[in-house]
Amino acid sequence: MHSKMKEVYDSVIERDPDQPEFHQAVEEVLDSLGPVIDAHPDYLQVVKSIVEPERIIQFRVPWYDDEGNLQVNRGFRIQMNGAIGPYKGGLRFHPSVNQSILKFLAFEQVFKNSLTGLPMGGGKGGSDFNPKGRSDNEVRRFCQSFMMELWRHIGANLDVPAGDIGVGGREIGFLFGMYRKLANEFTGVLTGKGLSYGGSLIRPEATGYGTVYFAREMLATRDMSFEGAKVAISGSGNVAQFAAEKVLDLGGKPVTLSDSSGFIHDSNGIDREKLAWVMDLKNVRRGRIVEYAEHFGCDYTESKPEPNLNGLWGADADIALPCATQNEINGEEAKMLVDNGCIAVAEGANMPCTPEAVECFHENGLLFAPGKASNAGGVATSGLEMSQNSLRLNWSREEVDRRLEEIMVNIHRNAADTAAKYGMEGNYVAGANIAGFLKVAEAMEAQGHI
Numbered sequence: 001m002h003s004k005m006k007e008v009y010d011s012v013i014e015r016d017p018d019q020p021e022f023h024q025a026v027e028e029v030l031d032s033l034g035p036v037i038d039a040h041p042d043y044l045q046v047v048k049s050i051v052e053p054e055r056i057i058q059f060r061v062p063w064y065d066d067e068g069n070l071q072v073n074r075g076f077r078i079q080m081n082g083a084i085g086p087y088k089g090g091l092r093f094h095p096s097v098n099q100s101i102l103k104f105l106a107f108e109q110v111f112k113n114s115l116t117g118l119p120m121g122g123g124k125g126g127s128d129f130n131p132k133g134r135s136d137n138e139v140r141r142f143c144q145s146f147m148m149e150l151w152r153h154i155g156a157n158l159d160v161p162a163g164d165i166g167v168g169g170r171e172i173g174f175l176f177g178m179y180r181k182l183a184n185e186f187t188g189v190l191t192g193k194g195l196s197y198g199g200s201l202i203r204p205e206a207t208g209y210g211t212v213y214f215a216r217e218m219l220a221t222r223d224m225s226f227e228g229a230k231v232a233i234s235g236s237g238n239v240a241q242f243a244a245e246k247v248l249d250l251g252g253k254p255v256t257l258s259d260s261s262g263f264i265h266d267s268n269g270i271d272r273e274k275l276a277w278v279m280d281l282k283n284v285r286r287g288r289i290v291e292y293a294e295h296f297g298c299d300y301t302e303s304k305p306e307p308n309l310n311g312l313w314g315a316d317a318d319i320a321l322p323c324a325t326q327n328e329i330n331g332e333e334a335k336m337l338v339d340n341g342c343i344a345v346a347e348g349a350n351m352p353c354t355p356e357a358v359e360c361f362h363e364n365g366l367l368f369a370p371g372k373a374s375n376a377g378g379v380a381t382s383g384l385e386m387s388q389n390s391l392r393l394n395w396s397r398e399e400v401d402r403r404l405e406e407i408m409v410n411i412h413r414n415a416a417d418t419a420a421k422y423g424m425e426g427n428y429v430a431g432a433n434i435a436g437f438l439k440v441a442e443a444m445e446a447q448g449h450i
């Protein structure tokens with residue numbers, strides 16, 4: 001790492017020594033910025049500032065469970081950087097949520113949002129609430145209590161949250177309803193809304209579709225495609241489901257899916273009919289992926305405690321799309337993919353590959369797409385939802401998908417061209433970090449480092 005960047009990195013660790021996920025995300029970006037600082041020494045001021053959130057809001061979320069017991073969770077919103085537009089980024093409800101995880105996600109979001117070309121700053125929020133096993137009534141009471149505090153900190157021109165792990169259409173609906181009641185206005189304050197109250201077509205599909213569009217562009221640089229490719233996918237939530245759908249559209253064969261309990265390996269391929277069954281299992285019946293193996297008769301492996309997807313990446317696959325959670329492919333698992341002849345990895349999740357895994361992919365000449373570039377389709381389409389809300393118009397499915405695809409092609413080109421310009425051809429990590437940084441840096445400098 002460049003010596004000036006190392007000084008900033010050390011200060012981040014010294015300030016918050018107990019935030020390993022945040023350190024990891026910062027290290028990856030600062031590692032790429034050396035050549036930028038050599039070319040623009042004044043941007044060192046920006047770097048010092050960009051690693052510190054503009055604002056962190058933390059609050060108590062009390063709610064009653066179905067037995068009438070009081071439960072108390074912790075809520076957060078990290079408003080990381082608003083230099084190029086209103087803060088924008090998802091809400092995560094998962095027991096692991098803490099400041100380190102949300103700061104890493106909010107930091108990544110700043111660069112990702114900048115890469116989309118849309119005017120959106122970066123933010124992230126959530127709670128250590130676990131929706132799994134909770135009734136609809138419990139989830140509703142929790143969401144309403146969460147919004148009782150959050151509503152005063154967000155707004156259509158200030159901060160526009162969306163979904164993430166544990167926050168899907170049901171939760172966004174409850175959150176939006178409560179915001180509307182408290183603020184006494186109907187605005188596009190959340191994205192991922194239902195179609196009947198201001199949502200956009202293709203928003204649910206966008207992150208998974210976008211990841212596959214990005215991977216398609218990467219593969220094309222080597223005259224390769226998804227046609228006939230075996231594709232290992234992790235997760236079975238929003239991103240994984242629609243990544244699998246787009247892989248099928250492009251002639252590929254998804255062979256794995258997972259949840260936090262284990263993974264299935266279906267060497268016959270997860271076809272459209274099986275995928276529809278998974279969508280019903282996960283989105284309607286809220287069941288476990290083991291039921292797929294029981295229903296369709298394929299291999300199922302229970303997860304080991306750490307890393308919890310251990311084994312999935314040993315599947316024979318040409319392309320890997322990690323779409324579950326952070327740090328789900330470590331160095332050893334990356335080596336298994338390489339040994340099995342995998343040619344490309346595109347992150348659907350945020351930071352699913354550890355630094356050792358990324359190094360292994362680069363050393364072995366794999367195509368590797370970092371999440372801040374490849375999964376930016378979700379937030380980009382949220383941006384399109386905001387535009388439609390402002391215009392009070394709804395675009396067709398084809399129109400939104402066309403714009404999404406165009407944005408992903410542009411992000412790919414921008415990351416590739418920027419990497420080449422700074423002497424790191426084919427390194428999408430460096431290209432995405434530098435391209436995302438430059439736009440925000442210019443805006444921060446112009447605004448006087450406030």
Ligand code: NDP
Pocket residue numbers: 163164165166167168207234235236237238239240258259260261308309323324325326348349350375376378379
């Ligand atoms: P969902 O909650 O819909 O699905 C998450 C999936 O990952 C589930 O299958 C879940 O299993 C699994 N999972 C979650 N945590 C773990 C864990 N600790 N270990 C093993 N498996 C786990 O979330 P999304 O699909 O929306 O998000 C997935 C990833 O994509 C996240 O990293 C998110 O930040 C990122 N992302 C999402 C975007 C979006 O638009 N939704 C946009 C950009 C990035 P289980 O149900 O058992 O917990």
